[in-house]
Amino acid sequence: MARNLDPKCRQCRREGEKLFLKGEKCFTDKCAIERRSYAPGQHGQKSGARLSDYGVHLRAKQKIRRVYGVLEGQFRRAFAEADRKKGQTGENLLQLLESRLDSVAYRMGFGASRTEARQVVRHNGVLVNDRRVNIPSYTVCPGDVVALTTSAREHLRVKTALKAAESRGFPEWVAVDVKEGKGTFKAMPQRAELSPTLNEGLVIELYSK
Numbered sequence: 001m002a003r004n005l006d007p008k009c010r011q012c013r014r015e016g017e018k019l020f021l022k023g024e025k026c027f028t029d030k031c032a033i034e035r036r037s038y039a040p041g042q043h044g045q046k047s048g049a050r051l052s053d054y055g056v057h058l059r060a061k062q063k064i065r066r067v068y069g070v071l072e073g074q075f076r077r078a079f080a081e082a083d084r085k086k087g088q089t090g091e092n093l094l095q096l097l098e099s100r101l102d103s104v105a106y107r108m109g110f111g112a113s114r115t116e117a118r119q120v121v122r123h124n125g126v127l128v129n130d131r132r133v134n135i136p137s138y139t140v141c142p143g144d145v146v147a148l149t150t151s152a153r154e155h156l157r158v159k160t161a162l163k164a165a166e167s168r169g170f171p172e173w174v175a176v177d178v179k180e181g182k183g184t185f186k187a188m189p190q191r192a193e194l195s196p197t198l199n200e201g202l203v204i205e206l207y208s209k
Helices: 008-015 023-027 053-068 072-084 089-098 101-107 114-122 156-168 200-207
Strands: 126-128 145-148 174-177 182-185
Touching (some): 053 072, 053 089, 053 200, 072 089, 089 101, 089 200, 101 114, 101 126, 101 145
Antiparallel strands (some): 145 182, 174 182
């Protein structure tokens, strides 16, 4: 299985903002952005050069890819599907990425980060409508019930992640029962409910060239 093995903190520094890829560390002063808010690499502190038009569009796409932890091929397929659907392509794209099982598991607090939530899914720790699903890219539909298996609920990291998510509050589009370790994907999130720093409009312009 192909994976992006780039160090998580370098990815945040490359984008110049927190992408919350390292779980609880991102909420502490140990976060790399708090300590070194410039781009990584030998010339990171000197990188003040103005990006080309293509560079601006590419950075917007790379940021979304990194936030959701998807590879280039997966992202292209998601974009093609979003373009085929009715409605606004950009909003469709973000909704498709948010409805991936690893993203839903992360939003429900089954992992401290999307990477951790994806690992729980891959290790057969998640049920969708009482059926075991271990495919992170599986599309969760509104009304689906996503639950941790009994063994997964007993893992200390999962318990810690659930408590931390509960203290911060869950998104409006999921309802979570922390004690039972399960939740319902109520609806596709609206664009206003998602991060305003993601610029899906630039991605549409990039792929339309």
